[in-house]
Amino acid sequence: MRAKFLMLVVATVLVFAACSSGSTSPAPSSGGGGGSSPGATEPATSPGGSAAPSGSAASGTLDPASVSGSVVISGWRSSPEEGEALTQTLLGFPAVYPNIHVDYQPIAGDYPTVMVTKISSHEPPDLFYVNADYTPEWIAQGFLLPLDDYIAKLGIDTSQFFDGYLSIFKGKDGKIYGLPKDGNTIALASNTDIVATAPTTMDQLVTTAQGLVGKNGLKAPMCLNPSLDRGLAFIYAQGGSLLNADKTAEAIDTDASKAAVQWYLDLFKNGLGMTAAQLGDGWCGDALGKGHVAMIFEGGWLDPAMVGTYPKVKYAWSEMPTGSSGKPVTLSFTVSYSIGTDSANKDQAAVLLDYLTGKEGMTTWTEGGVALPSRKDVAAPAGKDVLVKGSDYAQPGSGFMPGYVDVQKAFQDAFTAQVTKKTYDAGPVVTATAAAITKALAQ
Amino acid sequence: MASTARGASPDLRRARRSEALAGYAMIALPLFLFLVLQIGTVFYAVWISLWRWNVRSGPELFKGLGNYATALADPVFQRAVQNTIYYAVVWVPLTMAIGLFLAIIVNQKVRGQAFFRGAYYLPAIASSAAITVLWIFIVAPDGLFNSVRAVLPFDPLMTLFGYGPNQDWMGDETTALDSVIILNAWTTSATFMLFYLASLQSISGTVYEAAAIDGANAWQTFTKITFPLLRPGHYFVATVAVIGALQLFDQVAIAGGSAGAPNNALMTVVLYLYNAAFTQFNFGYAAAVGVILFVVIFAATLVQRRLFGGAPSW
Numbered sequence: 084m085r086a087k088f089l090m091l092v093v094a095t096v097l098v099f100a101a102c103s104s105g106s107t108s109p110a111p112s113s114g115g116g117g118g119s120s121p122g123a124t125e126p127a128t129s130p131g132g133s134a135a136p137s138g139s140a141a142s143g144t145l146d147p148a149s150v151s152g153s154v155v156i157s158g159w160r161s162s163p164e165e166g167e168a169l170t171q172t173l174l175g176f177p178a179v180y181p182n183i184h185v186d187y188q189p190i191a192g193d194y195p196t197v198m199v200t201k202i203s204s205h206e207p208p209d210l211f212y213v214n215a216d217y218t219p220e221w222i223a224q225g226f227l228l229p230l231d232d233y234i235a236k237l238g239i240d241t242s243q244f245f246d247g248y249l250s251i252f253k254g255k256d257g258k259i260y261g262l263p264k265d266g267n268t269i270a271l272a273s274n275t276d277i278v279a280t281a282p283t284t285m286d287q288l289v290t291t292a293q294g295l296v297g298k299n300g301l302k303a304p305m306c307l308n309p310s311l312d313r314g315l316a317f318i319y320a321q322g323g324s325l326l327n328a329d330k331t332a333e334a335i336d337t338d339a340s341k342a343a344v345q346w347y348l349d350l351f352k353n354g355l356g357m358t359a360a361q362l363g364d365g366w367c368g369d370a371l372g373k374g375h376v377a378m379i380f381e382g383g384w385l386d387p388a389m390v391g392t393y394p395k396v397k398y399a400w401s402e403m404p405t406g407s408s409g410k411p412v413t414l415s416f417t418v419s420y421s422i423g424t425d426s427a428n429k430d431q432a433a434v435l436l437d438y439l440t441g442k443e444g445m446t447t448w449t450e451g452g453v454a455l456p457s458r459k460d461v462a463a464p465a466g467k468d469v470l471v472k473g474s475d476y477a478q479p480g481s482g483f484m485p486g487y488v489d490v491q492k493a494f495q496d497a498f499t500a501q502v503t504k505k506t507y508d509a510g511p512v513v514t515a516t517a518a519a520i521t522k523a524l525a526q
Numbered sequence: 527m528a529s530t531a532r533g534a535s536p537d538l539r540r541a542r543r544s545e546a547l548a549g550y551a552m553i554a555l556p557l558f559l560f561l562v563l564q565i566g567t568v569f570y571a572v573w574i575s576l577w578r579w580n581v582r583s584g585p586e587l588f589k590g591l592g593n594y595a596t597a598l599a600d601p602v603f604q605r606a607v608q609n610t611i612y613y614a615v616v617w618v619p620l621t622m623a624i625g626l627f628l629a630i631i632v633n634q635k636v637r638g639q640a641f642f643r644g645a646y647y648l649p650a651i652a653s654s655a656a657i658t659v660l661w662i663f664i665v666a667p668d669g670l671f672n673s674v675r676a677v678l679p680f681d682p683l684m685t686l687f688g689y690g691p692n693q694d695w696m697g698d699e700t701t702a703l704d705s706v707i708i709l710n711a712w713t714t715s716a717t718f719m720l721f722y723l724a725s726l727q728s729i730s731g732t733v734y735e736a737a738a739i740d741g742a743n744a745w746q747t748f749t750k751i752t753f754p755l756l757r758p759g760h761y762f763v764a765t766v767a768v769i770g771a772l773q774l775f776d777q778v779a780i781a782g783g784s785a786g787a788p789n790n791a792l793m794t795v796v797l798y799l800y801n802a803a804f805t806q807f808n809f810g811y812a813a814a815v816g817v818i819l820f821v822v823i824f825a826a827t828l829v830q831r832r833l834f835g836g837a838p839s840w
Contacts, residue, residue, distance in 0.1 A: 196804045203581040217805070224807050225582055360697045363668035424582070488785075488805055496789040503698065503788075 145236035147434040151182030154431035158212035158418075159194040161453075164387060168451020172444055179438065183431050202226050207423030209432035210439075213261050215251045215417050215482030222254045223485065228422040229258035233433040243442075245474045248417040248457040251482040261419025262440040265454035267382040268415045268473030269316055269480070270400045277301070277377040281401035285320065285346075288378075288404045292355040295377055306367035306376040307347070307356035309502060310495040312480060313380050316414045318343040319478055320406030325520060326484060333520035336513050343406075345509035348498070352507040358499070372396050382416065383455055383470050400469040413473040414480030417457060486523030493519030568820065575813035593814035603815070605790045606798040609703055613794070614771035616704075621711045622763055625718025630752075632719065633726050643723075650716040658780045661709045665695035696781050702791040706777050714770070718763050725759030726752070761834035768826050772819065775800070795819050 156173075160166045166189060173185050188208060190197050195217055201207050213221055221227055234241060241249060241259065248263035271288075273281050277299050282288040292304035307313065311325075318324065323340030326333065334340060350356040357376075364370040367379040372393030379385075380403070389396060403413045420439055422432045438444045442460055449456045449464050455471050456463070463471035481487055497515040501507055575594070578587040597603050632643045649657065664670045675681050676691055685691070695705045729752065737747050778792040784801055786793030795815065803812035 193804075199581060199804055199807070205582070220805075220807050224580060360667065360694050361692075363666060363692065486806070492785045492787075495785070496787070499787075500699070500789055 143236065144238075145233070145430065145433070147180060147237060147437065148182075150180070150430045150434050152428055152431050153184035153186055154210060154428050154435050155186045155188055155208040156210045156432075156435060157188050157190050157198075157208035160189040160191070162387070164451060165453045168448055168453050171451060172439065172447045175444065175447055176435065176438055179443075180434060183434060185435060202423060202425070205425040207426055209426040209428045210420055210422055210435050212264065213252075213419045213421045215419075215479065216488065218251055218261065218419065218482045219485040219487070221421075222252075222260045225424055227260040228424050228426065228429065229254070229256075229260060230262065230422065230433070230436075231258050233422075233429075233436075234259060237433060237437050239437055239441075243458045243460050244440075245415075245457055245459060245477075247415045247474065247477045247479055251417055251479050252419045252421070261421035262436060263417045263457035264420045264440060265445070265449060266415050266417040266457040266474055267384065267455055268413050268470050268477045269313060269380050269382050270402055270413065270469050270473060271404065272371060272379050272381055272385055272398050272400055274371060274374075274377045275397045275399050281399065282404050283402070285317070285404045285406045289350075289355065292350070292378070293353075296354055299377065300374060301377055302362050302370075302375040303354065303357040304376060305350065305356040305378045306359055306362060306364070306370035307350060308367060308380070309358050309498045311491050312414070314344070314347050314494070314498070315478075315480065316380070316403055316412055317347050317406065319414075320403070320408060320412040321346065322406075322408050325490070325516070330484060331524065333517045333524070335520065336517040341509050341513050344498075344512050348501060348507045348509055348512070351502050352505075358502065361502075371398060383467060384453075386466065387452060400466075402469055402473065411473075411476055413477045415474060415477035416480045417482075484520075484523065486519075486526055490516060490519045490523055571813045571816050571820075574810055575817050577810045578808075579810035579813070581807060581809050589810060593811045594818065596811065597815055597818065602790060602793060603795075603798055606786075606793045606795045609791070609793055610772055610774060610795045613703060613707060613774055614768055617707045617710060617771055618764065618767040620707070621715045621718055622760075622767060624711060624715035625763065626722050626756075628715060628719040629722035629726055630748075633723060646719055647716045649713045650720075652713070654713070654776050655780055657713055658709065658777045661705070662696055662781055665705050667692040667694045667697075671695070697788055699788045699791040702782065702788060706774075706781060706792065710774075710777060714767075718767070721763050721766075722756065722759055725756050725762075729755045757834060761830065764834060765827055765830050768830065769823055772823050772826070 158169070160169075170187065173187055176183070176185055194212070195214070198207065198211065207226070213227065233239075239262070241262070244263055245266065248266045249259070252259055252261035252263065254260055271281060277295065278291060282291045295301060295304040311318075315325065318335075318340055321339060321343040323337065323343040324334045325340075335344075351358075359366050359370055362370045362375045364373065364375060367376070367381060368385050368388045369392075370376045371379045371385075372389060374396070389398065402411055405411055420436050422429055422436065426432055439448065440458070442458060445456050445458055445461045448454075449461060452464060455467055455474060457474070481491075484490070494512060494516045497512040501509075501512060574585075576588065576590055577585040578589055580586050628646050632639060632646060636642075652660075665672075672691060672693060675684060681691075684693075689701070693701070695701045733751055733755070734747065737751055742750065773796055774794045775796040778786060778794050778797055779800070782788070782792030784797065784805060786797055796819070799812050799815040799819070802808045802815060
């Protein structure tokens with residue numbers, strides 16, 4: 084009796100399953116009428132057979148004017164200004180390529196997580212932002228399309244990109260998986276009412292800071308970030324490094340690197356610097372704006388924040404102070420435009436990529452004031468000369484090795500512990516960071 | 527009842543059978559969805575956990591129980607488990623006690639009863655992300671909490687324990703998790719109050735009348751009658767609380783980022799899982815962590831069933 088019932092239940096379930104799959108399957112295809120989901124519907128409409136990337140690969144060149152259809156572009160939107168700047172840039176695209184319809188779909192929330200779910204369901208946008216932070220992992224996971232074919236076919240001159248930016252998006256196989264859409268570098272921002280002449284060397288930096296202790300109502304002379312995001316610049320400036328020359332082993336546990344970490348810790352020890360948390364601020368920009376400190380190390384993102392929130396504070400940019408190596412050193416951060424391995428409209432995406440990272444598109448984009456150009460042939464936006472100058476010699480601040488997020492975490496945890504416990508010993512910081520690097524390289 | 531069914535006429539039996547069939551037919555679709563979306567995904571996660579799994583292309587290398595061994599040996603995972611257990615052990619009883627206390631208060635027939643019920647429930651309505659951000663501001667070094675405590679008499683005591691006037695409650699390794707515990711006790715106790723209130727109102731008034739006639743005082747009434755009769759309420763609240771505690775994620779992710787800063791003080795099992803999946807793209811490994819968590823929650827629920835399950839006894 085019970086077995087019969089069970090069979091009946093199973094049979095009913097199967098019938099329902101069949102019904103439900105039969106009734107829902109037509110829905111998605113009919114839902115494309117709004118024109119907002121071209122991923123599945125548009126490739127068939129593009130004439131000339133250029134929609135299939137394999138077909139065009141054989142031809143050797145790709146005439147962008149012959150490409151038509153639509154393309155979905157996605158990225159995060161860190162501020163209304165960023166959305167506005169991108170919209171302005173995209174408005175210039177139809178004038179050049181009227182046959183390609185651009186659909187801008189910014190992603191709200193946790194960008195990498197949302198993107199990974201889209202990629203896992205084989206439905207990534209056609210063109211999208213990839214932050215340097217996770218670029219090595221995304222390349223290794225096969226999320227991104229190598230662009231070398233398109234670079235050749237569209238005749239893109241990659242030598243126009245600053246090397247510190249472009250190098251991030253080169254895989255271990257030497258192929259290029261993204262073109263830097265823009266960049267940013269770190270420089271010294273100092274309150275000009277308090278610091279008359281900005282220091283140019285690290286020794287001067289210390290002297291200047293010593294002269295400011297307890298003056299002008301400052302909580303500390305400098306706001307310092309207890310992480311490699313800034314600390315690495317000072318490590319490089321004193322001849323240290325995280326990795327050896329061929330990037331196969333850690334190099335933080337060396338005399339030069341260790342001394343540099345100790346130098347950075349001593350700034351805290353001697354009361355010359357405090358973290359934003361110690362100052363009671365959200366980040367160092369707030370500390371400068373509120374007059375808690377006189378010198379900070381930030382990038383171009385400081386400008387809109389200062390203009391918007393602390394318009395009365397006068398400050399100026401100057402290059403990072405040089406260390407024992409004597410050469411100017413700074414860190415750069417960048418984001419690429421990349422095409423997904425499973426993107427539906429690759430040709431259209433490549434044409435848009437060429438436009439956005441080209442001279443014309445990037446000029447409009449960087450005039451929006453959000454970021455610096457990643458190309459040498461695009462003029463520096465007003466007031467950004469110092470930061471753009473850094474692009475020339477900057478070393479990557481992230482994305483230059485796999486698993487760098489874990490390395491940063493190891494450094495920051497150990498460093499913060501030294502500052503909190505007031506022990507200021509570089510030893511444990513170096514040991515923890517070295518272990519994290521070794522582990523990351525082994526994976 | 528059973529004997530009448532067995533002795534029923536064939537007609538009646540047929541009618542009963544068709545009634546049962548109709549019932550099964552009606553639950554068939556939800557049951558199917560439940561099996562596929564709930565049970566099916568659990569088995570799929572177990573399958574994924576045995577592989578090195580690429581999120582885009584699927585299985586890459588069979589690892590057997592390798593992912594489980596790696597997880598159990600990882601000091602960060604151990605720290606995550608430690609934090610999660612500490613959180614559950616402290617937060618669950620604390621929040622249950624506050625919830626019960628509030629429920630008893632608002633269960634009294636006092637003037638403005640509806641207002642108090644609403645007022646106590648208010649924090650539960652706010653989104654956890656918004657209230658966490660608010661909390662971060664309150665316990666910041668120059669936040670409301672430190673400013674208020676500076677003028678209160680217990681401030682010297684706190685200073686004596688090493689918490690200076692600018693104590694960074696969320697940024698200090700030793701106080702970060704406790705700050706999250708207090709935050710969640712505040713926001714969640716109201717929900718537990720609601721559960722307890724429903725339970726309290728199911729207790730018949732006659733029991734209290736009998737106790738009053740026997741001369742029981744308020745404390746005796748609470749310990750001998752109310753508390754034991756709330757057993758089904760305790761079971762429900764404790765189960766929900768422990769499951770919620772073991773799945774702690776959003777508050778720690780907002781307060782400490784995906785790194786569980788400072789120094790893994792806010793690293794929980796789910797945050798660890800999230801990192802494994804979405805920053806290291808180690809989906810097989812993340813699935814293994816998820817399966818471990820599933821087993822722990824399942825076991826904890828069974829234990830609670832043993833402790834609090836069953837009908838109230840009196």
